[in-house]
Amino acid sequence: MLLRAEMEQKDQLTHCYAGPEDVACDVCTGRKRKADKSCLVCLVSYCEKHLQPHYGSPSFKNHKLVNPSKNLQENICSRHDEVMKIFCRTDQQSICYLCTMDEHKGHETVPAAAEMDEKQKKLQESRQQIHQRIQDQEKDVKLLQREVEAINVSADKAVEDSEKIFTELIRLLQERSSDVKQQIRSQQETEVSRVKDVQEKLQQEITELKRKDAELEQFSHTEDHTQFLLNYPSLPALSESTGSSSIIVRPLRHFKDITEAVSELRDKLQDVLRDSWTNIPGPVSSRVGVYLDHRAESRPDSLSLYLLALDF
Incomplete structure:
Protein backbone atom coordinates (compact mmCIF):
# COMPACT_ATOMS: atom_id res chain seq x y z
CA MET A 1 0.00 0.00 0.00
CA GLU A 74 2.54 40.50 -27.88
CA ASN A 75 1.23 42.81 -25.14
CA ILE A 76 4.59 44.67 -25.03
CA CYS A 77 5.15 47.70 -27.24
CA SER A 78 8.05 46.83 -29.54
CA ARG A 79 9.10 50.50 -29.69
CA HIS A 80 8.95 51.54 -26.04
CA ASP A 81 9.10 48.15 -24.30
CA GLU A 82 6.02 49.06 -22.25
CA VAL A 83 2.76 47.17 -21.66
CA MET A 84 0.15 48.22 -24.21
CA LYS A 85 -2.82 49.28 -22.03
CA ILE A 86 -4.27 51.85 -24.46
CA PHE A 87 -6.22 51.43 -27.68
CA CYS A 88 -5.97 53.93 -30.54
CA ARG A 89 -9.33 54.14 -32.24
CA THR A 90 -7.88 56.31 -35.00
CA ASP A 91 -5.43 53.60 -36.10
CA GLN A 92 -7.37 50.69 -34.58
CA GLN A 93 -4.40 49.23 -32.69
CA SER A 94 -3.13 48.70 -29.14
CA ILE A 95 -0.43 51.09 -27.93
CA CYS A 96 1.43 51.99 -24.75
CA TYR A 97 1.11 55.29 -22.88
CA LEU A 98 4.35 56.60 -24.46
CA CYS A 99 2.87 56.10 -27.93
CA THR A 100 0.16 58.66 -27.06
CA MET A 101 2.91 61.30 -26.75
CA ASP A 102 4.66 60.20 -29.91
CA GLU A 103 3.24 59.00 -33.26
CA HIS A 104 -0.33 58.67 -31.85
CA LYS A 105 -0.40 62.17 -30.38
CA GLY A 106 -3.79 63.82 -30.95
CA HIS A 107 -5.46 60.51 -31.85
CA GLU A 108 -8.64 59.27 -30.23
CA THR A 109 -7.48 56.88 -27.53
CA VAL A 110 -9.21 54.96 -24.74
CA PRO A 111 -8.09 52.41 -22.16
CA ALA A 112 -7.72 49.00 -23.78
CA ALA A 113 -9.98 47.50 -21.11
CA ALA A 114 -12.74 50.02 -21.92
CA GLU A 115 -12.40 49.34 -25.65
CA MET A 116 -12.56 45.63 -24.96
CA ASP A 117 -15.72 46.08 -22.87
CA GLU A 118 -17.38 48.05 -25.68
CA LYS A 119 -16.36 45.55 -28.30
CA GLN A 120 -17.54 42.71 -26.04
CA LYS A 121 -20.98 44.36 -25.93
CA LYS A 122 -21.03 44.59 -29.73
CA LEU A 123 -19.81 41.01 -29.89
CA GLN A 124 -22.67 39.91 -27.65
CA GLU A 125 -25.13 41.85 -29.80
CA SER A 126 -23.77 40.11 -32.89
CA ARG A 127 -24.05 36.75 -31.14
CA GLN A 128 -27.65 37.51 -30.16
CA GLN A 129 -28.44 38.36 -33.77
CA ILE A 130 -26.77 35.14 -34.89
CA HIS A 131 -28.68 33.13 -32.29
CA GLN A 132 -31.94 34.74 -33.38
CA ARG A 133 -31.11 33.96 -37.01
CA ILE A 134 -30.31 30.36 -36.05
CA GLN A 135 -33.65 30.03 -34.22
CA ASP A 136 -35.55 31.50 -37.17
CA GLN A 137 -33.83 29.21 -39.66
CA GLU A 138 -34.31 26.18 -37.42
CA LYS A 139 -38.03 26.99 -37.40
CA ASP A 140 -37.94 27.19 -41.20
CA VAL A 141 -36.12 23.86 -41.34
CA LYS A 142 -38.85 22.29 -39.19
CA LEU A 143 -41.54 23.83 -41.38
CA LEU A 144 -39.85 22.47 -44.49
CA GLN A 145 -39.52 19.07 -42.84
CA ARG A 146 -43.23 19.08 -42.09
CA GLU A 147 -43.84 20.07 -45.71
CA VAL A 148 -41.69 17.15 -46.90
CA GLU A 149 -43.71 14.82 -44.67
CA ALA A 150 -46.95 16.32 -46.01
CA ILE A 151 -45.71 15.85 -49.59
CA ASN A 152 -44.84 12.21 -48.91
CA VAL A 153 -48.19 11.53 -47.22
CA SER A 154 -50.09 13.25 -50.03
CA ALA A 155 -48.11 11.43 -52.71
CA ASP A 156 -48.66 8.05 -51.03
CA LYS A 157 -52.39 8.80 -50.74
CA ALA A 158 -52.53 9.86 -54.41
CA VAL A 159 -50.77 6.65 -55.49
CA GLU A 160 -53.14 4.55 -53.37
CA ASP A 161 -56.24 6.34 -54.69
CA SER A 162 -54.99 6.15 -58.28
CA GLU A 163 -54.36 2.43 -57.96
CA LYS A 164 -57.88 1.92 -56.61
CA ILE A 165 -59.38 3.96 -59.48
CA PHE A 166 -57.39 2.13 -62.16
CA THR A 167 -58.19 -1.22 -60.55
CA GLU A 168 -61.88 -0.32 -60.66
CA LEU A 169 -61.51 0.84 -64.26
CA ILE A 170 -59.81 -2.42 -65.24
CA ARG A 171 -62.58 -4.38 -63.50
CA LEU A 172 -65.25 -2.42 -65.38
CA LEU A 173 -63.45 -2.95 -68.68
CA GLN A 174 -63.18 -6.66 -67.99
CA GLU A 175 -66.87 -6.83 -67.16
CA ARG A 176 -67.77 -4.91 -70.30
CA SER A 177 -65.44 -7.13 -72.33
CA SER A 178 -67.24 -10.19 -70.93
CA ASP A 179 -70.63 -8.61 -71.76
CA VAL A 180 -69.54 -7.85 -75.32
CA LYS A 181 -68.19 -11.37 -75.76
CA GLN A 182 -71.44 -12.82 -74.41
CA GLN A 183 -73.44 -10.53 -76.69
CA ILE A 184 -71.45 -11.65 -79.74
CA ARG A 185 -71.79 -15.34 -78.85
CA SER A 186 -75.51 -14.99 -78.20
CA GLN A 187 -76.02 -13.24 -81.51
CA GLN A 188 -73.82 -15.83 -83.17
CA GLU A 189 -75.98 -18.63 -81.76
CA THR A 190 -79.20 -16.90 -82.88
CA GLU A 191 -77.94 -16.32 -86.41
CA VAL A 192 -76.46 -19.81 -86.76
CA SER A 193 -79.76 -21.34 -85.52
CA ARG A 194 -81.74 -19.25 -88.00
CA VAL A 195 -79.51 -20.26 -90.88
CA LYS A 196 -79.52 -23.91 -89.86
CA ASP A 197 -83.34 -23.91 -89.73
CA VAL A 198 -83.50 -22.65 -93.29
CA GLN A 199 -80.74 -25.04 -94.27
CA GLU A 200 -82.66 -27.97 -92.78
CA LYS A 201 -85.88 -27.01 -94.60
CA LEU A 202 -83.98 -26.76 -97.86
CA GLN A 203 -82.37 -30.12 -97.23
CA GLN A 204 -85.80 -31.65 -96.63
CA GLU A 205 -87.09 -30.08 -99.86
CA ILE A 206 -84.09 -31.43 -101.72
CA THR A 207 -84.76 -34.92 -100.38
CA GLU A 208 -88.45 -34.67 -101.36
CA LEU A 209 -87.58 -33.32 -104.78
CA LYS A 210 -85.12 -36.15 -105.36
CA ARG A 211 -87.82 -38.65 -104.39
CA LYS A 212 -90.29 -37.05 -106.81
CA ASP A 213 -87.66 -36.92 -109.49
CA ALA A 214 -87.07 -40.63 -109.06
CA GLU A 215 -90.82 -41.29 -109.39
CA LEU A 216 -91.03 -39.12 -112.48
CA GLU A 217 -88.02 -40.80 -113.97
CA GLN A 218 -89.63 -44.20 -113.40
CA PHE A 219 -92.91 -42.90 -114.85
CA SER A 220 -91.11 -41.49 -117.83
CA HIS A 221 -90.03 -44.99 -118.80
CA THR A 222 -93.66 -46.13 -119.19
CA GLU A 223 -94.06 -47.51 -122.74
CA ASP A 224 -97.79 -47.98 -122.68
CA HIS A 225 -99.12 -44.68 -123.91
CA THR A 226 -102.59 -45.44 -122.52
CA GLN A 227 -101.18 -45.94 -119.02
CA PHE A 228 -98.90 -42.92 -119.39
CA LEU A 229 -101.74 -40.60 -120.38
CA LEU A 230 -104.07 -42.11 -117.80
CA ASN A 231 -101.71 -41.56 -114.86
CA TYR A 232 -100.15 -38.28 -115.96
CA PRO A 233 -102.84 -35.97 -114.44
CA SER A 234 -102.36 -37.62 -111.04
CA LEU A 235 -98.71 -36.56 -110.83
CA PRO A 236 -98.06 -34.58 -107.64
CA ALA A 237 -97.68 -30.84 -108.10
CA LEU A 238 -94.58 -29.13 -106.79
CA SER A 239 -95.12 -27.21 -103.58
CA GLU A 240 -93.86 -23.69 -103.22
CA SER A 241 -90.10 -23.86 -102.80
CA THR A 242 -88.06 -22.24 -100.06
CA GLY A 243 -85.73 -21.27 -102.82
CA SER A 244 -83.02 -18.63 -103.06
CA SER A 245 -85.62 -15.99 -103.79
CA SER A 246 -87.15 -16.50 -100.33
CA ILE A 247 -83.84 -16.70 -98.42
CA ILE A 248 -82.56 -13.43 -96.97
CA VAL A 249 -78.80 -13.57 -96.67
CA ARG A 250 -78.07 -11.07 -93.94
CA PRO A 251 -74.65 -9.44 -94.08
CA LEU A 252 -72.54 -9.92 -90.97
CA ARG A 253 -72.79 -6.20 -90.27
CA HIS A 254 -73.88 -6.64 -86.67
CA PHE A 255 -70.52 -8.15 -85.68
CA LYS A 256 -68.71 -5.33 -87.43
CA ASP A 257 -70.94 -2.85 -85.61
CA ILE A 258 -69.84 -4.31 -82.29
CA THR A 259 -66.19 -4.08 -83.31
CA GLU A 260 -66.69 -0.46 -84.32
CA ALA A 261 -68.43 0.26 -81.00
CA VAL A 262 -65.49 -1.25 -79.09
CA SER A 263 -63.08 0.81 -81.20
CA GLU A 264 -65.11 3.92 -80.45
CA LEU A 265 -64.95 3.09 -76.75
CA ARG A 266 -61.19 2.77 -77.00
CA ASP A 267 -60.97 6.19 -78.68
CA LYS A 268 -63.18 7.74 -76.00
CA LEU A 269 -61.06 6.26 -73.26
CA GLN A 270 -57.90 7.56 -74.91
CA ASP A 271 -59.43 11.04 -75.18
CA VAL A 272 -60.61 10.98 -71.56
CA LEU A 273 -57.27 9.73 -70.28
CA ARG A 274 -55.38 12.33 -72.34
CA ASP A 275 -57.65 15.20 -71.29
CA SER A 276 -57.67 14.09 -67.65
CA TRP A 277 -53.90 13.70 -67.62
CA THR A 278 -53.38 17.30 -68.74
CA ASN A 279 -55.46 18.38 -65.73
CA ILE A 280 -53.22 16.55 -63.26
CA PRO A 281 -51.11 19.20 -61.48
CA GLY A 282 -47.38 19.09 -62.06
CA PRO A 283 -44.58 19.97 -59.58
CA VAL A 284 -45.44 22.67 -57.09
CA SER A 285 -43.06 25.09 -55.45
CA SER A 286 -44.55 25.41 -51.98
CA ARG A 287 -47.25 24.09 -49.67
CA VAL A 288 -47.60 21.02 -51.84
CA GLY A 289 -49.78 19.11 -49.43
CA VAL A 290 -52.44 21.83 -49.21
CA TYR A 291 -52.33 22.42 -52.95
CA LEU A 292 -52.82 18.75 -53.80
CA ASP A 293 -55.67 18.45 -51.32
CA HIS A 294 -57.39 21.45 -52.91
CA ARG A 295 -56.94 20.03 -56.40
CA ALA A 296 -58.28 16.64 -55.29
CA GLU A 297 -61.46 18.29 -53.99
CA SER A 298 -62.02 20.58 -56.98
CA ARG A 299 -61.32 18.38 -60.04
CA PRO A 300 -64.02 16.01 -61.49
CA ASP A 301 -64.12 12.39 -60.47
CA SER A 302 -62.01 10.60 -63.09
CA LEU A 303 -63.88 7.35 -62.55
CA SER A 304 -67.15 9.09 -63.47
CA LEU A 305 -65.58 10.20 -66.74
CA TYR A 306 -64.47 6.64 -67.44
CA LEU A 307 -67.95 5.29 -66.71
CA LEU A 308 -69.45 7.83 -69.14
CA ALA A 309 -67.03 6.61 -71.78
CA LEU A 310 -67.99 3.02 -71.04
CA ASP A 311 -71.67 3.72 -71.58
CA PHE A 312 -71.73 3.17 -75.33
Whole structure:
Protein backbone atom coordinates (compact mmCIF):
# COMPACT_ATOMS: atom_id res chain seq x y z
CA MET A 1 0.00 0.00 0.00
CA LEU A 2 2.82 2.43 0.86
CA LEU A 3 4.57 1.73 -2.44
CA ARG A 4 1.35 2.31 -4.35
CA ALA A 5 0.71 5.64 -2.57
CA GLU A 6 4.24 6.79 -3.36
CA MET A 7 3.76 5.88 -7.03
CA GLU A 8 0.45 7.78 -7.20
CA GLN A 9 2.07 10.83 -5.57
CA LYS A 10 4.92 10.62 -8.05
CA ASP A 11 2.46 10.44 -10.98
CA GLN A 12 0.60 13.50 -9.67
CA LEU A 13 3.85 15.46 -9.40
CA THR A 14 4.85 14.36 -12.91
CA HIS A 15 1.45 15.50 -14.20
CA CYS A 16 2.00 18.95 -12.67
CA TYR A 17 5.20 19.61 -14.56
CA ALA A 18 5.08 21.47 -17.91
CA GLY A 19 5.57 19.54 -21.12
CA PRO A 20 6.64 20.80 -24.56
CA GLU A 21 3.09 21.85 -25.42
CA ASP A 22 2.31 23.44 -22.04
CA VAL A 23 2.79 27.01 -20.80
CA ALA A 24 5.45 26.85 -18.09
CA CYS A 25 5.50 28.89 -14.88
CA ASP A 26 7.93 31.80 -15.28
CA VAL A 27 8.71 31.86 -11.53
CA CYS A 28 9.61 28.19 -11.00
CA THR A 29 13.32 27.40 -10.89
CA GLY A 30 14.68 24.06 -12.02
CA ARG A 31 11.95 21.86 -13.45
CA LYS A 32 9.02 24.17 -14.17
CA ARG A 33 5.41 23.40 -13.35
CA LYS A 34 2.46 24.01 -15.63
CA ALA A 35 1.13 27.56 -15.55
CA ASP A 36 -2.34 27.92 -14.06
CA LYS A 37 -2.89 31.54 -15.13
CA SER A 38 -1.15 34.34 -17.02
CA CYS A 39 -1.21 37.95 -15.78
CA LEU A 40 -1.70 40.64 -18.42
CA VAL A 41 -0.27 43.27 -16.06
CA CYS A 42 2.79 41.38 -14.88
CA LEU A 43 3.13 39.67 -18.28
CA VAL A 44 4.12 36.57 -16.36
CA SER A 45 2.62 33.07 -16.23
CA TYR A 46 2.21 31.48 -12.78
CA CYS A 47 1.69 27.95 -11.55
CA GLU A 48 -0.90 27.34 -8.85
CA LYS A 49 1.71 27.80 -6.09
CA HIS A 50 3.22 31.08 -7.32
CA LEU A 51 -0.21 32.47 -8.26
CA GLN A 52 -1.39 32.66 -4.63
CA PRO A 53 -0.11 36.25 -3.99
CA HIS A 54 -2.43 37.49 -6.78
CA TYR A 55 -5.38 36.12 -4.79
CA GLY A 56 -4.21 37.15 -1.31
CA SER A 57 -2.46 40.51 -1.71
CA PRO A 58 -4.39 43.75 -2.35
CA SER A 59 -1.47 44.92 -4.51
CA PHE A 60 -2.58 42.56 -7.26
CA LYS A 61 -6.27 43.45 -7.02
CA ASN A 62 -6.38 45.21 -10.42
CA HIS A 63 -4.28 42.63 -12.23
CA LYS A 64 -5.97 40.81 -15.10
CA LEU A 65 -5.63 37.01 -14.94
CA VAL A 66 -6.32 34.93 -18.05
CA ASN A 67 -5.81 31.33 -19.13
CA PRO A 68 -2.16 30.44 -19.65
CA SER A 69 -0.80 32.10 -22.79
CA LYS A 70 2.45 31.78 -24.68
CA ASN A 71 1.85 35.10 -26.44
CA LEU A 72 2.27 37.51 -23.52
CA GLN A 73 5.06 39.34 -25.33
CA GLU A 74 2.54 40.50 -27.88
CA ASN A 75 1.23 42.81 -25.14
CA ILE A 76 4.59 44.67 -25.03
CA CYS A 77 5.15 47.70 -27.24
CA SER A 78 8.05 46.83 -29.54
CA ARG A 79 9.10 50.50 -29.69
CA HIS A 80 8.95 51.54 -26.04
CA ASP A 81 9.10 48.15 -24.30
CA GLU A 82 6.02 49.06 -22.25
CA VAL A 83 2.76 47.17 -21.66
CA MET A 84 0.15 48.22 -24.21
CA LYS A 85 -2.82 49.28 -22.03
CA ILE A 86 -4.27 51.85 -24.46
CA PHE A 87 -6.22 51.43 -27.68
CA CYS A 88 -5.97 53.93 -30.54
CA ARG A 89 -9.33 54.14 -32.24
CA THR A 90 -7.88 56.31 -35.00
CA ASP A 91 -5.43 53.60 -36.10
CA GLN A 92 -7.37 50.69 -34.58
CA GLN A 93 -4.40 49.23 -32.69
CA SER A 94 -3.13 48.70 -29.14
CA ILE A 95 -0.43 51.09 -27.93
CA CYS A 96 1.43 51.99 -24.75
CA TYR A 97 1.11 55.29 -22.88
CA LEU A 98 4.35 56.60 -24.46
CA CYS A 99 2.87 56.10 -27.93
CA THR A 100 0.16 58.66 -27.06
CA MET A 101 2.91 61.30 -26.75
CA ASP A 102 4.66 60.20 -29.91
CA GLU A 103 3.24 59.00 -33.26
CA HIS A 104 -0.33 58.67 -31.85
CA LYS A 105 -0.40 62.17 -30.38
CA GLY A 106 -3.79 63.82 -30.95
CA HIS A 107 -5.46 60.51 -31.85
CA GLU A 108 -8.64 59.27 -30.23
CA THR A 109 -7.48 56.88 -27.53
CA VAL A 110 -9.21 54.96 -24.74
CA PRO A 111 -8.09 52.41 -22.16
CA ALA A 112 -7.72 49.00 -23.78
CA ALA A 113 -9.98 47.50 -21.11
CA ALA A 114 -12.74 50.02 -21.92
CA GLU A 115 -12.40 49.34 -25.65
CA MET A 116 -12.56 45.63 -24.96
CA ASP A 117 -15.72 46.08 -22.87
CA GLU A 118 -17.38 48.05 -25.68
CA LYS A 119 -16.36 45.55 -28.30
CA GLN A 120 -17.54 42.71 -26.04
CA LYS A 121 -20.98 44.36 -25.93
CA LYS A 122 -21.03 44.59 -29.73
CA LEU A 123 -19.81 41.01 -29.89
CA GLN A 124 -22.67 39.91 -27.65
CA GLU A 125 -25.13 41.85 -29.80
CA SER A 126 -23.77 40.11 -32.89
CA ARG A 127 -24.05 36.75 -31.14
CA GLN A 128 -27.65 37.51 -30.16
CA GLN A 129 -28.44 38.36 -33.77
CA ILE A 130 -26.77 35.14 -34.89
CA HIS A 131 -28.68 33.13 -32.29
CA GLN A 132 -31.94 34.74 -33.38
CA ARG A 133 -31.11 33.96 -37.01
CA ILE A 134 -30.31 30.36 -36.05
CA GLN A 135 -33.65 30.03 -34.22
CA ASP A 136 -35.55 31.50 -37.17
CA GLN A 137 -33.83 29.21 -39.66
CA GLU A 138 -34.31 26.18 -37.42
CA LYS A 139 -38.03 26.99 -37.40
CA ASP A 140 -37.94 27.19 -41.20
CA VAL A 141 -36.12 23.86 -41.34
CA LYS A 142 -38.85 22.29 -39.19
CA LEU A 143 -41.54 23.83 -41.38
CA LEU A 144 -39.85 22.47 -44.49
CA GLN A 145 -39.52 19.07 -42.84
CA ARG A 146 -43.23 19.08 -42.09
CA GLU A 147 -43.84 20.07 -45.71
CA VAL A 148 -41.69 17.15 -46.90
CA GLU A 149 -43.71 14.82 -44.67
CA ALA A 150 -46.95 16.32 -46.01
CA ILE A 151 -45.71 15.85 -49.59
CA ASN A 152 -44.84 12.21 -48.91
CA VAL A 153 -48.19 11.53 -47.22
CA SER A 154 -50.09 13.25 -50.03
CA ALA A 155 -48.11 11.43 -52.71
CA ASP A 156 -48.66 8.05 -51.03
CA LYS A 157 -52.39 8.80 -50.74
CA ALA A 158 -52.53 9.86 -54.41
CA VAL A 159 -50.77 6.65 -55.49
CA GLU A 160 -53.14 4.55 -53.37
CA ASP A 161 -56.24 6.34 -54.69
CA SER A 162 -54.99 6.15 -58.28
CA GLU A 163 -54.36 2.43 -57.96
CA LYS A 164 -57.88 1.92 -56.61
CA ILE A 165 -59.38 3.96 -59.48
CA PHE A 166 -57.39 2.13 -62.16
CA THR A 167 -58.19 -1.22 -60.55
CA GLU A 168 -61.88 -0.32 -60.66
CA LEU A 169 -61.51 0.84 -64.26
CA ILE A 170 -59.81 -2.42 -65.24
CA ARG A 171 -62.58 -4.38 -63.50
CA LEU A 172 -65.25 -2.42 -65.38
CA LEU A 173 -63.45 -2.95 -68.68
CA GLN A 174 -63.18 -6.66 -67.99
CA GLU A 175 -66.87 -6.83 -67.16
CA ARG A 176 -67.77 -4.91 -70.30
CA SER A 177 -65.44 -7.13 -72.33
CA SER A 178 -67.24 -10.19 -70.93
CA ASP A 179 -70.63 -8.61 -71.76
CA VAL A 180 -69.54 -7.85 -75.32
CA LYS A 181 -68.19 -11.37 -75.76
CA GLN A 182 -71.44 -12.82 -74.41
CA GLN A 183 -73.44 -10.53 -76.69
CA ILE A 184 -71.45 -11.65 -79.74
CA ARG A 185 -71.79 -15.34 -78.85
CA SER A 186 -75.51 -14.99 -78.20
CA GLN A 187 -76.02 -13.24 -81.51
CA GLN A 188 -73.82 -15.83 -83.17
CA GLU A 189 -75.98 -18.63 -81.76
CA THR A 190 -79.20 -16.90 -82.88
CA GLU A 191 -77.94 -16.32 -86.41
CA VAL A 192 -76.46 -19.81 -86.76
CA SER A 193 -79.76 -21.34 -85.52
CA ARG A 194 -81.74 -19.25 -88.00
CA VAL A 195 -79.51 -20.26 -90.88
CA LYS A 196 -79.52 -23.91 -89.86
CA ASP A 197 -83.34 -23.91 -89.73
CA VAL A 198 -83.50 -22.65 -93.29
CA GLN A 199 -80.74 -25.04 -94.27
CA GLU A 200 -82.66 -27.97 -92.78
CA LYS A 201 -85.88 -27.01 -94.60
CA LEU A 202 -83.98 -26.76 -97.86
CA GLN A 203 -82.37 -30.12 -97.23
CA GLN A 204 -85.80 -31.65 -96.63
CA GLU A 205 -87.09 -30.08 -99.86
CA ILE A 206 -84.09 -31.43 -101.72
CA THR A 207 -84.76 -34.92 -100.38
CA GLU A 208 -88.45 -34.67 -101.36
CA LEU A 209 -87.58 -33.32 -104.78
CA LYS A 210 -85.12 -36.15 -105.36
CA ARG A 211 -87.82 -38.65 -104.39
CA LYS A 212 -90.29 -37.05 -106.81
CA ASP A 213 -87.66 -36.92 -109.49
CA ALA A 214 -87.07 -40.63 -109.06
CA GLU A 215 -90.82 -41.29 -109.39
CA LEU A 216 -91.03 -39.12 -112.48
CA GLU A 217 -88.02 -40.80 -113.97
CA GLN A 218 -89.63 -44.20 -113.40
CA PHE A 219 -92.91 -42.90 -114.85
CA SER A 220 -91.11 -41.49 -117.83
CA HIS A 221 -90.03 -44.99 -118.80
CA THR A 222 -93.66 -46.13 -119.19
CA GLU A 223 -94.06 -47.51 -122.74
CA ASP A 224 -97.79 -47.98 -122.68
CA HIS A 225 -99.12 -44.68 -123.91
CA THR A 226 -102.59 -45.44 -122.52
CA GLN A 227 -101.18 -45.94 -119.02
CA PHE A 228 -98.90 -42.92 -119.39
CA LEU A 229 -101.74 -40.60 -120.38
CA LEU A 230 -104.07 -42.11 -117.80
CA ASN A 231 -101.71 -41.56 -114.86
CA TYR A 232 -100.15 -38.28 -115.96
CA PRO A 233 -102.84 -35.97 -114.44
CA SER A 234 -102.36 -37.62 -111.04
CA LEU A 235 -98.71 -36.56 -110.83
CA PRO A 236 -98.06 -34.58 -107.64
CA ALA A 237 -97.68 -30.84 -108.10
CA LEU A 238 -94.58 -29.13 -106.79
CA SER A 239 -95.12 -27.21 -103.58
CA GLU A 240 -93.86 -23.69 -103.22
CA SER A 241 -90.10 -23.86 -102.80
CA THR A 242 -88.06 -22.24 -100.06
CA GLY A 243 -85.73 -21.27 -102.82
CA SER A 244 -83.02 -18.63 -103.06
CA SER A 245 -85.62 -15.99 -103.79
CA SER A 246 -87.15 -16.50 -100.33
CA ILE A 247 -83.84 -16.70 -98.42
CA ILE A 248 -82.56 -13.43 -96.97
CA VAL A 249 -78.80 -13.57 -96.67
CA ARG A 250 -78.07 -11.07 -93.94
CA PRO A 251 -74.65 -9.44 -94.08
CA LEU A 252 -72.54 -9.92 -90.97
CA ARG A 253 -72.79 -6.20 -90.27
CA HIS A 254 -73.88 -6.64 -86.67
CA PHE A 255 -70.52 -8.15 -85.68
CA LYS A 256 -68.71 -5.33 -87.43
CA ASP A 257 -70.94 -2.85 -85.61
CA ILE A 258 -69.84 -4.31 -82.29
CA THR A 259 -66.19 -4.08 -83.31
CA GLU A 260 -66.69 -0.46 -84.32
CA ALA A 261 -68.43 0.26 -81.00
CA VAL A 262 -65.49 -1.25 -79.09
CA SER A 263 -63.08 0.81 -81.20
CA GLU A 264 -65.11 3.92 -80.45
CA LEU A 265 -64.95 3.09 -76.75
CA ARG A 266 -61.19 2.77 -77.00
CA ASP A 267 -60.97 6.19 -78.68
CA LYS A 268 -63.18 7.74 -76.00
CA LEU A 269 -61.06 6.26 -73.26
CA GLN A 270 -57.90 7.56 -74.91
CA ASP A 271 -59.43 11.04 -75.18
CA VAL A 272 -60.61 10.98 -71.56
CA LEU A 273 -57.27 9.73 -70.28
CA ARG A 274 -55.38 12.33 -72.34
CA ASP A 275 -57.65 15.20 -71.29
CA SER A 276 -57.67 14.09 -67.65
CA TRP A 277 -53.90 13.70 -67.62
CA THR A 278 -53.38 17.30 -68.74
CA ASN A 279 -55.46 18.38 -65.73
CA ILE A 280 -53.22 16.55 -63.26
CA PRO A 281 -51.11 19.20 -61.48
CA GLY A 282 -47.38 19.09 -62.06
CA PRO A 283 -44.58 19.97 -59.58
CA VAL A 284 -45.44 22.67 -57.09
CA SER A 285 -43.06 25.09 -55.45
CA SER A 286 -44.55 25.41 -51.98
CA ARG A 287 -47.25 24.09 -49.67
CA VAL A 288 -47.60 21.02 -51.84
CA GLY A 289 -49.78 19.11 -49.43
CA VAL A 290 -52.44 21.83 -49.21
CA TYR A 291 -52.33 22.42 -52.95
CA LEU A 292 -52.82 18.75 -53.80
CA ASP A 293 -55.67 18.45 -51.32
CA HIS A 294 -57.39 21.45 -52.91
CA ARG A 295 -56.94 20.03 -56.40
CA ALA A 296 -58.28 16.64 -55.29
CA GLU A 297 -61.46 18.29 -53.99
CA SER A 298 -62.02 20.58 -56.98
CA ARG A 299 -61.32 18.38 -60.04
CA PRO A 300 -64.02 16.01 -61.49
CA ASP A 301 -64.12 12.39 -60.47
CA SER A 302 -62.01 10.60 -63.09
CA LEU A 303 -63.88 7.35 -62.55
CA SER A 304 -67.15 9.09 -63.47
CA LEU A 305 -65.58 10.20 -66.74
CA TYR A 306 -64.47 6.64 -67.44
CA LEU A 307 -67.95 5.29 -66.71
CA LEU A 308 -69.45 7.83 -69.14
CA ALA A 309 -67.03 6.61 -71.78
CA LEU A 310 -67.99 3.02 -71.04
CA ASP A 311 -71.67 3.72 -71.58
CA PHE A 312 -71.73 3.17 -75.33
